[in-house]
Amino acid sequence: MSNQKVLLGTNWKMTKTLSEGRQYVKQLREIEQQLSDQIELFIIPSFPHLYPLKEDVQGTSINIGAQNMHWEEKGAYTGEVSPVMLKELGLDLVEIGHSERRQYYNENDVDVNKKVVAALRHDLKALVCIGENATDKTMNVGKEKVRQQLKIALQHVPAEDVDNVIVAYEPVWAIGENGLPADADYVAEQHDEIRKLLVELYGNKGVETPILYGGSVNKRNFESYLNCQNVSGLFIGRAAWDIDSFRDILFTVNEHHL
Numbered sequence: 001m002s003n004q005k006v007l008l009g010t011n012w013k014m015t016k017t018l019s020e021g022r023q024y025v026k027q028l029r030e031i032e033q034q035l036s037d038q039i040e041l042f043i044i045p046s047f048p049h050l051y052p053l054k055e056d057v058q059g060t061s062i063n064i065g066a067q068n069m070h071w072e073e074k075g076a077y078t079g080e081v082s083p084v085m086l087k088e089l090g091l092d093l094v095e096i097g098h099s100e101r102r103q104y105y106n107e108n109d110v111d112v113n114k115k116v117v118a119a120l121r122h123d124l125k126a127l128v129c130i131g132e133n134a135t136d137k138t139m140n141v142g143k144e145k146v147r148q149q150l151k152i153a154l155q156h157v158p159a160e161d162v163d164n165v166i167v168a169y170e171p172v173w174a175i176g177e178n179g180l181p182a183d184a185d186y187v188a189e190q191h192d193e194i195r196k197l198l199v200e201l202y203g204n205k206g207v208e209t210p211i212l213y214g215g216s217v218n219k220r221n222f223e224s225y226l227n228c229q230n231v232s233g234l235f236i237g238r239a240a241w242d243i244d245s246f247r248d249i250l251f252t253v254n255e256h257h258l
Protein backbone atom coordinates (compact mmCIF):
# COMPACT_ATOMS: atom_id res chain seq x y z
CA MET A 1 0.00 0.00 0.00
CA SER A 2 1.24 3.47 -0.80
CA ASN A 3 1.07 6.44 1.54
CA GLN A 4 -2.11 7.79 -0.03
CA LYS A 5 -5.48 7.60 1.71
CA VAL A 6 -7.01 4.15 2.13
CA LEU A 7 -10.36 3.78 0.41
CA LEU A 8 -12.74 1.33 2.05
CA GLY A 9 -16.18 0.83 0.65
CA THR A 10 -19.04 -1.55 0.27
CA ASN A 11 -21.25 -2.50 -2.62
CA TRP A 12 -24.62 -3.33 -1.12
CA LYS A 13 -25.84 -4.83 -4.40
CA MET A 14 -29.59 -5.60 -4.03
CA THR A 15 -29.52 -6.59 -0.38
CA LYS A 16 -30.91 -3.92 1.93
CA THR A 17 -34.26 -2.27 2.52
CA LEU A 18 -34.20 1.46 3.14
CA SER A 19 -34.77 1.04 6.87
CA GLU A 20 -31.90 -1.47 7.09
CA GLY A 21 -29.69 0.90 5.12
CA ARG A 22 -30.51 3.84 7.36
CA GLN A 23 -29.83 1.82 10.49
CA TYR A 24 -26.46 0.78 9.06
CA VAL A 25 -25.52 4.34 8.15
CA LYS A 26 -26.44 5.53 11.63
CA GLN A 27 -23.91 3.11 13.07
CA LEU A 28 -21.33 3.85 10.42
CA ARG A 29 -21.51 7.55 11.31
CA GLU A 30 -20.50 6.71 14.88
CA ILE A 31 -17.66 4.51 13.68
CA GLU A 32 -16.43 7.15 11.27
CA GLN A 33 -15.88 9.63 14.09
CA GLN A 34 -13.32 7.28 15.57
CA LEU A 35 -11.37 6.75 12.36
CA SER A 36 -8.41 8.66 10.99
CA ASP A 37 -9.13 11.04 8.14
CA GLN A 38 -6.67 8.92 6.15
CA ILE A 39 -9.52 6.44 5.69
CA GLU A 40 -12.07 7.32 3.03
CA LEU A 41 -15.38 5.49 3.37
CA PHE A 42 -17.97 4.89 0.72
CA ILE A 43 -21.25 3.04 0.39
CA ILE A 44 -22.93 1.99 -2.84
CA PRO A 45 -26.65 1.42 -2.15
CA SER A 46 -29.60 0.79 -4.48
CA PHE A 47 -30.99 3.69 -6.53
CA PRO A 48 -34.13 4.45 -4.44
CA HIS A 49 -32.00 4.81 -1.32
CA LEU A 50 -29.46 7.26 -2.68
CA TYR A 51 -31.28 10.44 -1.76
CA PRO A 52 -32.27 9.59 1.83
CA LEU A 53 -28.86 8.10 2.56
CA LYS A 54 -27.08 11.09 1.07
CA GLU A 55 -29.04 13.18 3.57
CA ASP A 56 -28.21 10.77 6.37
CA VAL A 57 -24.46 11.15 5.85
CA GLN A 58 -24.53 14.94 5.82
CA GLY A 59 -21.81 16.44 7.96
CA THR A 60 -19.62 13.33 7.64
CA SER A 61 -17.04 12.39 5.04
CA ILE A 62 -18.86 9.18 4.08
CA ASN A 63 -19.41 9.06 0.33
CA ILE A 64 -22.52 7.62 -1.26
CA GLY A 65 -22.32 6.28 -4.81
CA ALA A 66 -24.67 4.73 -7.36
CA GLN A 67 -24.30 1.15 -8.59
CA ASN A 68 -24.72 2.02 -12.26
CA MET A 69 -25.93 4.69 -14.66
CA HIS A 70 -26.75 5.24 -18.33
CA TRP A 71 -24.37 7.28 -20.48
CA GLU A 72 -27.10 9.50 -21.94
CA GLU A 73 -28.37 12.57 -20.11
CA LYS A 74 -32.02 11.82 -20.86
CA GLY A 75 -34.19 9.87 -23.25
CA ALA A 76 -36.51 6.91 -23.77
CA TYR A 77 -34.51 4.38 -21.73
CA THR A 78 -37.03 2.77 -19.40
CA GLY A 79 -35.54 1.66 -16.12
CA GLU A 80 -32.34 3.66 -16.51
CA VAL A 81 -30.85 6.52 -14.50
CA SER A 82 -28.75 9.32 -15.97
CA PRO A 83 -25.63 11.12 -14.76
CA VAL A 84 -27.64 14.35 -14.54
CA MET A 85 -30.06 12.68 -12.12
CA LEU A 86 -27.24 11.41 -9.93
CA LYS A 87 -25.56 14.82 -9.89
CA GLU A 88 -28.81 16.50 -8.90
CA LEU A 89 -28.88 14.33 -5.77
CA GLY A 90 -25.50 15.73 -4.82
CA LEU A 91 -23.65 12.50 -5.54
CA ASP A 92 -20.13 12.41 -6.84
CA LEU A 93 -19.44 8.72 -7.21
CA VAL A 94 -20.74 6.04 -9.56
CA GLU A 95 -19.73 2.41 -9.91
CA ILE A 96 -19.36 1.26 -13.50
CA GLY A 97 -18.95 -2.17 -15.06
CA HIS A 98 -19.35 -4.43 -12.04
CA SER A 99 -19.00 -8.07 -13.10
CA GLU A 100 -22.64 -8.74 -12.21
CA ARG A 101 -23.68 -6.01 -14.66
CA ARG A 102 -21.43 -7.53 -17.30
CA GLN A 103 -22.62 -11.07 -16.57
CA TYR A 104 -26.39 -10.62 -16.12
CA TYR A 105 -27.08 -7.48 -18.14
CA ASN A 106 -24.59 -7.99 -20.95
CA GLU A 107 -22.66 -4.82 -20.36
CA ASN A 108 -19.55 -4.85 -22.50
CA ASP A 109 -16.30 -2.93 -22.45
CA VAL A 110 -17.57 -0.35 -24.93
CA ASP A 111 -20.68 0.35 -22.79
CA VAL A 112 -18.40 0.70 -19.79
CA ASN A 113 -16.29 3.21 -21.71
CA LYS A 114 -19.33 5.29 -22.65
CA LYS A 115 -20.43 5.34 -19.03
CA VAL A 116 -16.97 6.30 -17.77
CA VAL A 117 -16.73 9.18 -20.25
CA ALA A 118 -20.25 10.36 -19.33
CA ALA A 119 -19.53 10.14 -15.60
CA LEU A 120 -16.39 12.23 -15.92
CA ARG A 121 -18.14 14.76 -18.15
CA HIS A 122 -20.66 15.24 -15.34
CA ASP A 123 -18.03 15.52 -12.67
CA LEU A 124 -18.81 12.16 -11.10
CA LYS A 125 -15.94 9.98 -9.91
CA ALA A 126 -16.00 6.73 -11.90
CA LEU A 127 -15.34 3.56 -9.91
CA VAL A 128 -14.44 1.30 -12.81
CA CYS A 129 -14.66 -2.44 -12.12
CA ILE A 130 -12.49 -4.86 -14.08
CA GLY A 131 -11.45 -8.46 -13.56
CA GLU A 132 -10.82 -11.67 -15.46
CA ASN A 133 -13.11 -14.69 -15.22
CA ALA A 134 -12.18 -18.23 -14.19
CA THR A 135 -11.44 -19.34 -17.77
CA ASP A 136 -9.16 -16.35 -18.39
CA LYS A 137 -7.27 -17.27 -15.25
CA THR A 138 -6.98 -20.95 -16.15
CA MET A 139 -5.82 -20.02 -19.64
CA ASN A 140 -3.27 -17.66 -18.18
CA VAL A 141 -4.60 -14.50 -19.80
CA GLY A 142 -5.69 -12.72 -16.61
CA LYS A 143 -3.20 -9.90 -17.15
CA GLU A 144 -4.15 -9.41 -20.79
CA LYS A 145 -7.83 -9.42 -19.86
CA VAL A 146 -7.61 -6.69 -17.25
CA ARG A 147 -5.37 -4.62 -19.51
CA GLN A 148 -7.87 -4.88 -22.31
CA GLN A 149 -10.85 -4.05 -20.09
CA LEU A 150 -9.15 -1.04 -18.56
CA LYS A 151 -7.71 0.24 -21.82
CA ILE A 152 -11.15 0.23 -23.39
CA ALA A 153 -12.80 1.68 -20.27
CA LEU A 154 -10.38 4.62 -20.40
CA GLN A 155 -10.55 5.40 -24.14
CA HIS A 156 -11.03 9.16 -24.63
CA VAL A 157 -10.27 9.84 -20.97
CA PRO A 158 -7.58 12.52 -20.97
CA ALA A 159 -4.92 12.81 -18.26
CA GLU A 160 -6.64 15.84 -16.71
CA ASP A 161 -9.72 13.69 -15.99
CA VAL A 162 -7.98 10.62 -14.64
CA ASP A 163 -7.97 12.12 -11.13
CA ASN A 164 -11.65 11.23 -11.08
CA VAL A 165 -11.07 7.57 -11.87
CA ILE A 166 -10.87 4.82 -9.26
CA VAL A 167 -10.14 1.31 -10.48
CA ALA A 168 -11.56 -1.72 -8.69
CA TYR A 169 -9.87 -4.99 -9.59
CA GLU A 170 -12.38 -7.73 -8.84
CA PRO A 171 -11.64 -11.14 -10.36
CA VAL A 172 -14.99 -12.68 -11.32
CA TRP A 173 -14.02 -16.06 -9.86
CA ALA A 174 -13.47 -14.45 -6.45
CA ILE A 175 -16.78 -12.59 -6.16
CA GLY A 176 -19.87 -13.64 -4.23
CA GLU A 177 -21.19 -16.81 -2.61
CA ASN A 178 -19.32 -19.16 -4.94
CA GLY A 179 -16.21 -17.03 -5.05
CA LEU A 180 -12.79 -18.35 -4.08
CA PRO A 181 -10.65 -15.91 -2.12
CA ALA A 182 -7.61 -14.91 -4.20
CA ASP A 183 -4.02 -15.35 -3.02
CA ALA A 184 -2.47 -12.06 -2.05
CA ASP A 185 0.53 -12.76 -4.33
CA TYR A 186 -1.77 -13.08 -7.30
CA VAL A 187 -3.62 -9.91 -6.34
CA ALA A 188 -0.31 -8.08 -5.99
CA GLU A 189 0.74 -9.15 -9.51
CA GLN A 190 -2.55 -8.07 -11.05
CA HIS A 191 -2.45 -4.71 -9.27
CA ASP A 192 1.14 -4.18 -10.44
CA GLU A 193 0.03 -4.86 -14.00
CA ILE A 194 -2.86 -2.40 -13.68
CA ARG A 195 -0.50 0.23 -12.27
CA LYS A 196 1.88 -0.38 -15.16
CA LEU A 197 -0.90 0.24 -17.64
CA LEU A 198 -2.05 3.40 -15.86
CA VAL A 199 1.49 4.75 -15.99
CA GLU A 200 1.80 3.82 -19.68
CA LEU A 201 -1.40 5.73 -20.36
CA TYR A 202 -1.01 8.70 -18.00
CA GLY A 203 2.60 8.93 -16.89
CA ASN A 204 3.00 10.33 -13.38
CA LYS A 205 -0.73 10.85 -13.03
CA GLY A 206 -1.25 7.13 -13.38
CA VAL A 207 0.80 6.59 -10.22
CA GLU A 208 -1.89 8.33 -8.20
CA THR A 209 -4.98 6.51 -9.45
CA PRO A 210 -6.40 4.40 -6.61
CA ILE A 211 -6.68 0.68 -7.36
CA LEU A 212 -9.02 -1.14 -4.99
CA TYR A 213 -9.25 -4.87 -4.51
CA GLY A 214 -12.58 -6.70 -4.25
CA GLY A 215 -13.82 -10.28 -4.23
CA SER A 216 -14.37 -12.42 -1.11
CA VAL A 217 -12.55 -9.92 1.07
CA ASN A 218 -13.17 -10.98 4.65
CA LYS A 219 -11.91 -10.52 8.19
CA ARG A 220 -9.24 -13.19 7.75
CA ASN A 221 -7.73 -12.08 4.45
CA PHE A 222 -8.19 -8.31 4.12
CA GLU A 223 -4.85 -7.43 5.67
CA SER A 224 -2.96 -9.62 3.21
CA TYR A 225 -4.42 -7.58 0.36
CA LEU A 226 -3.80 -4.22 2.00
CA ASN A 227 -0.15 -5.17 2.42
CA CYS A 228 0.30 -5.26 -1.38
CA GLN A 229 2.08 -2.21 -2.71
CA ASN A 230 -0.46 -1.25 -5.35
CA VAL A 231 -3.61 -1.99 -3.37
CA SER A 232 -5.05 1.39 -2.37
CA GLY A 233 -8.11 0.09 -0.59
CA LEU A 234 -10.87 -2.50 -0.58
CA PHE A 235 -14.24 -2.84 -2.23
CA ILE A 236 -16.19 -5.24 -0.06
CA GLY A 237 -19.47 -7.08 -0.50
CA ARG A 238 -20.63 -9.66 2.04
CA ALA A 239 -18.07 -8.96 4.76
CA ALA A 240 -19.24 -5.35 5.00
CA TRP A 241 -22.99 -5.85 4.74
CA ASP A 242 -23.04 -6.55 8.44
CA ILE A 243 -21.96 -3.39 10.25
CA ASP A 244 -20.22 -5.31 13.05
CA SER A 245 -18.05 -7.13 10.56
CA PHE A 246 -17.25 -3.91 8.67
CA ARG A 247 -16.45 -2.20 11.99
CA ASP A 248 -13.85 -4.86 12.82
CA ILE A 249 -12.18 -4.35 9.46
CA LEU A 250 -12.24 -0.56 9.75
CA PHE A 251 -10.77 -0.47 13.24
CA THR A 252 -8.01 -2.89 12.29
CA VAL A 253 -7.08 -0.77 9.28
CA ASN A 254 -7.18 2.31 11.48
CA GLU A 255 -4.82 0.76 14.00
CA HIS A 256 -2.42 -1.18 11.82
CA HIS A 257 -2.44 0.00 8.23
CA LEU A 258 -2.08 3.78 8.05
Ligand SMILES: O=C(CO)COP(=O)(O)O
Pocket residue numbers: 011098170174175176177179214215216217235236237238239
Ligand atom coordinates in the same frame (compact mmCIF):
# COMPACT_ATOMS: atom_id res chain seq x y z
O1 LIG B 1 -18.68 -7.65 -5.71
C1 LIG B 1 -18.01 -7.27 -4.76
C2 LIG B 1 -17.77 -5.82 -4.56
O2 LIG B 1 -18.21 -5.09 -5.65
C3 LIG B 1 -17.42 -8.19 -3.79
O3 LIG B 1 -18.39 -9.06 -3.30
P1 LIG B 1 -17.98 -10.10 -2.14
O4 LIG B 1 -17.06 -9.36 -1.21
O5 LIG B 1 -19.28 -10.48 -1.50
O6 LIG B 1 -17.30 -11.25 -2.82
